[in-house]
Amino acid sequence: MQPPGKHENRGNGAFVDADQHDDESRLRRLQVALEDTKHERDTCQKESNQLFDAMFRQNTAPKLLIEADSGRIVDANDSALTFYGYSLQEIKRLNIGDINTLDEEVLRRKRQSVQRGERGFFCFQHRLACGEVRDVEVYTSPIMRDGCQLLHSIIHDVSQRTNAEAQLAAHDAEYQLMAAAFHTGQGVMIVNRQQIIERVNDAFTTITGYPQQAVVGEPAQLLQSDQHDATFYQRIQFTLSVSGYWEGEYWYRHQNGETLPLWQSISTLNNSQDQIEHYIYVFHDIRKQKMLEEELKHLAEHDRLTGICNRTRLSRLQEQAITDLERYDTPFSLIMLDIDRFKHINDAHGHDTGDNVLKALSDVITRQLRNSDKVGRWGGDEFMLLTGHTQLEGAVALAERIRASVEATAFDVIGNLTVSLGVAQFQRGMTLAESLKAVDEALYRAKRRGRNRVESFSDGA
Numbered sequence: 001m002q003p004p005g006k007h008e009n010r011g012n013g014a015f016v017d018a019d020q021h022d023d024e025s026r027l028r029r030l031q032v033a034l035e036d037t038k039h040e041r042d043t044c045q046k047e048s049n050q051l052f053d054a055m056f057r058q059n060t061a062p063k064l065l066i067e068a069d070s071g072r073i074v075d076a077n078d079s080a081l082t083f084y085g086y087s088l089q090e091i092k093r094l095n096i097g098d099i100n101t102l103d104e105e106v107l108r109r110k111r112q113s114v115q116r117g118e119r120g121f122f123c124f125q126h127r128l129a130c131g132e133v134r135d136v137e138v139y140t141s142p143i144m145r146d147g148c149q150l151l152h153s154i155i156h157d158v159s160q161r162t163n164a165e166a167q168l169a170a171h172d173a174e175y176q177l178m179a180a181a182f183h184t185g186q187g188v189m190i191v192n193r194q195q196i197i198e199r200v201n202d203a204f205t206t207i208t209g210y211p212q213q214a215v216v217g218e219p220a221q222l223l224q225s226d227q228h229d230a231t232f233y234q235r236i237q238f239t240l241s242v243s244g245y246w247e248g249e250y251w252y253r254h255q256n257g258e259t260l261p262l263w264q265s266i267s268t269l270n271n272s273q274d275q276i277e278h279y280i281y282v283f284h285d286i287r288k289q290k291m292l293e294e295e296l297k298h299l300a301e302h303d304r305l306t307g308i309c310n311r312t313r314l315s316r317l318q319e320q321a322i323t324d325l326e327r328y329d330t331p332f333s334l335i336m337l338d339i340d341r342f343k344h345i346n347d348a349h350g351h352d353t354g355d356n357v358l359k360a361l362s363d364v365i366t367r368q369l370r371n372s373d374k375v376g377r378w379g380g381d382e383f384m385l386l387t388g389h390t391q392l393e394g395a396v397a398l399a400e401r402i403r404a405s406v407e408a409t410a411f412d413v414i415g416n417l418t419v420s421l422g423v424a425q426f427q428r429g430m431t432l433a434e435s436l437k438a439v440d441e442a443l444y445r446a447k448r449r450g451r452n453r454v455e456s457f458s459d460g461a
Contacts (some may be wrong), residue, residue: 062155064096068115068142071096071107074150083157085129101125101133114140114151126155135162187262189281191220198278207262207285209255220281225259227251236266240279244268250283261290305355306362309376317374317386318432325426333395334439335385337365337402337421340451342381345414353413361419364409368402384439392425392456399423399454407452418452 056063062080066073076084076091084091084099097104102124113119122138140153182188187204191197197215205211208223215222224233228251239246250264264283271277301313309317324330339345339361346354358381365375365383372388387395399421406419422442426435438457446455 056152059154062157064153064155065145066096066111066140066151066153068111068149068151071104071111073099074145080155083128083155084126090129099126101127111151115142115149117142123158135159185284187281187283187285189215189220189283191279191281193276193278195220195279197222207283208252208260214255220279223252225251225253227259240266240268240276244270249286252283261286303377306359306377308362308366309374311376311378311384314374314376314378314384314386315432318435321386321388322426322432325428330389331391331425333387333390333392333423333425334435335387335395335399335402335421335423336378336439336443337383337385337399337419338443339381340418340420340447345417349413357411357414357417360409360411361406364406365402368398368405373398392423392458395423395425396454396456403452403454420446420451421454422446422457423454424457 065075182201247265424438442457
């Protein structure tokens with residue numbers, strides 16, 4: 001009789017535990033199932049790796065496999081090799097830090113953020129083998145390959161887009177700048193390549209008097225004055241064609257017909273073919289500046305007491321007369337005069353009266369002059385006259401008229417006075433100093449011979 005739960009082994013007389021037999025059978029079945037599952041998993045993993053490799057290799061987008069901890073580049077597809085300019089052997093010797101322009105510590109933190117699943121998209125600048133730096137967008141995710149965690153990165157070159165965005169931003173900034181410029185106190189005028197006015201600002205109207213509707217669509221020549229000749233405009237056009245910029249004094253014609261001095265700059269705007277599309281005129285009114293310049297020039301060249309030319313101005317006029325004589329054979333003569341006994345006037349009546357006499361005398365002399373004659377205060381009570389287009393005989397006649405007119409004039413406080421005058425004609429071959437010495441000698445001859453008379457200089461006199 002068999003014990004419960006036991007089966008007799010009739011072959012050798014041993015008994016076998018039935019429960020143990022069942023466990024062993026179940027274990028074998030589990031082992032077989034596990035092996036099947038592992039085989040199935042390995043098959044799936046192999047198929048998955050093959051699919052990944054195929055997608056990795058054949059993708060047209062540059063792709064990199066990067067070791068997550070070290071940043072070493074493990075693999076790259078053909079598109080990446082083409083983009084970066086390396087062979088596969090060369091790129092696998094690089095670290096991502098050799099390509100990315102960021103600091104290595106910054107890159108390490110960014111890799112860690114990908115490992116933690118915090119980020120997967122970045123905007124970087126990558127350096128190519130040739131040294132060129134490109135703007136890229138990188139999509140990256142962690143993967144396991146052969147027990148190693150890698151970063152699978154897909155790179156998109158966005159350099160053209162960022163350049164376009166930068167250009168758009170630059171154009172927008174330029175537009176904003178132009179818009180701001182249109183609201184300044186500077187006159188602004190935009191003219192197309194056909195020299196037709198397309199736009200002006202409010203300051204343009206304030207300066208030129210022309211409202212916008214009166215000039216837009218009209219040729220820019222509408223504003224030209226008769227202050228400049230054709231050569232002036234040709235020089236400006238040539239300068240613009242060479243350098244794209246011109247600046248200088250420019251005279252417009254105001255709407256009321258008056259000529260208007262401006263300080264103007266002209267810039268060109270070119271198209272993509274480097275052809276001039278527009279001209280930008282920017283200008284401001286310099287009438288006050290010109291008035292100040294004229295006033296300063298007048299002060300520098302005229303006697304402050306009498307308002308007639310001073311010695312500096314008259315000397316320049318004499319030098320110009322010498323040039324005209326040598327070039328065009330245009331004669332001229334000099335007349336020098338001074339007041340007889342002027343020191344007695346100052347001593348008897350005071351310097352204020354003496355100054356008034358000098359001013360009144362300059363008026364008497366000026367009334368006797370022709371347009372070609374110039375008078376200046378030479379110093380103290382001496383006056384010098386430059387008589388243009390005049391030989392000695394004509395100059396002597398003018399001097400005599402001046403002497404007689406002065407003698408016939410009653411001056412305030414002092415009554416009548418007289419002057420002595422010397423005359424000399426400038427001869428070819430003389431220097432300015434020699435001519436001044438000649439007229440000075442003639443004047444003092446008049447003094448020695450009794451005053452209130454005219455004496456002329458001649459050789460041997």
